[in-house]
Amino acid sequence: MASIVQFENVGLRYxxxxxxxxxxxxxLARGSFHFLTGPSGAGKTSLLRLLFLAQRxxxxxIRLFGEDIVTLPRDRMxxxxxxxxxxxQDFRLIPYLSAYDNVALPLRVAGVDEAExxxxxxxxxxxxxxxxxxSARPATLSGGEQQRVxxxxxxxxxxxLLVADEPTGNVDPDMAGRLLYLFEALNKLGTTxxxxxxxxxxxxxxxxxxxxxxxxxxxxxxxxxxxxDIARPLPRRPLR
Numbered sequence: 001m002a003s004i005v006q007f008e009n010v011g012l013r014y015x016x017x018x019x020x021x022x023x024x025x026x027x028l029a030r031g032s033f034h035f036l037t038g039p040s041g042a043g044k045t046s047l048l049r050l051l052f053l054a055q056r057x058x059x060x061x062i063r064l065f066g067e068d069i070v071t072l073p074r075d076r077m078x079x080x081x082x083x084x085x086x087x088x089q090d091f092r093l094i095p096y097l098s099a100y101d102n103v104a105l106p107l108r109v110a111g112v113d114e115a116e117x118x119x120x121x122x123x124x125x126x127x128x129x130x131x132x133x134x135s136a137r138p139a140t141l142s143g144g145e146q147q148r149v150x151x152x153x154x155x156x157x158x159x160x161l162l163v164a165d166e167p168t169g170n171v172d173p174d175m176a177g178r179l180l181y182l183f184e185a186l187n188k189l190g191t192t193x194x195x196x197x198x199x200x201x202x203x204x205x206x207x208x209x210x211x212x213x214x215x216x217x218x219x220x221x222x223x224x225x226x227x228x229d230i231a232r233p234l235p236r237r238p239l240r
Contacts, residue, residue: 002066003027004161004192005051010060012046019058020046021217028194030160033187035203036196038214044196045089045165047214051194052086052163053077065160082110085159085191087167091150093138099125099149100134106157124152127182129175143170151179155186162186164195168202180205 005028012021021043028034036044049055050062053069062069065083072080085106093102100121107117125131128148138146147170154162162183168176180195180202187193194212195202203211213220 002030003063004030004065006061006063007050008061010050010057010062012043012050012055013058019217021050021057021214024060024219026212026219028192030192031187031190033184033193033206033209034195034212035206035209036194036212036214037198037200037203038220040198041216042214043217044214046217048163048165048194048196051161052084053081082106082157083160085154085157085162087147087151087154087162087164089165089169091138091146093146093149093153095138098135098137099130099141099145102138102149103152103156106153110157120156121152124156128152128179144172144175147171148175148179151182155182155191158186158189159191162191162193164193166196166198168197168199173201176202177205 005026007024007026010021010024011019013019024047036047038044046055050057051064053064056070060070064080067080069080094105097105103124104117104121107120112120122131122134125134128151130145130148130152133141133145136145138149141149147167151164151167154164164183167183168179171179176199183193183195184206197203203209
């Protein structure tokens, strides 16, 4: 399978400080599932920022969807970002919008008809167990509920690449497993998934996934992170 992500000798530093990431070279196949692990301070969030185009590298080459993003003109960035779903560790929900409108946002930006949006958003909120909370604003939701809204927003448009930073950090183990099941379902439709996590138990739930481990800004065993597999049908089991 063709690679959806390619890093070649990538380094990242902020300002004039030491490199946060050094000499990263790897590729990820379309439709693959990866966990990103490593100790605190290893550079996981910085690597994710490169993947969802919040940061450009200090050196090296990055290709996403077959294009060099280091030299990509800024006016093309918005269209590229629409192909990427992001689950932020701090949620980044829009506080004055309801759960429904937060989840609907990517579809509205893409110009989807409101009738289609209503069907998709209501199904997704039911999928993550928040069908009765559609009108609630973020401030009235628990941390775990906000996390589920953020995840629903990230996956609603079925992105080609999903990047998730500690997506299960604010939910109980049962809900963590259910959310991981949602990521697996999206992956089986062809989305490439990268989940940064400290929870080693999550790794056991997706035995076919590969692990990208960072240690002090460098890859540990870069040869072992490429996986190619075939998309499978989406299981139709909603979260309760």
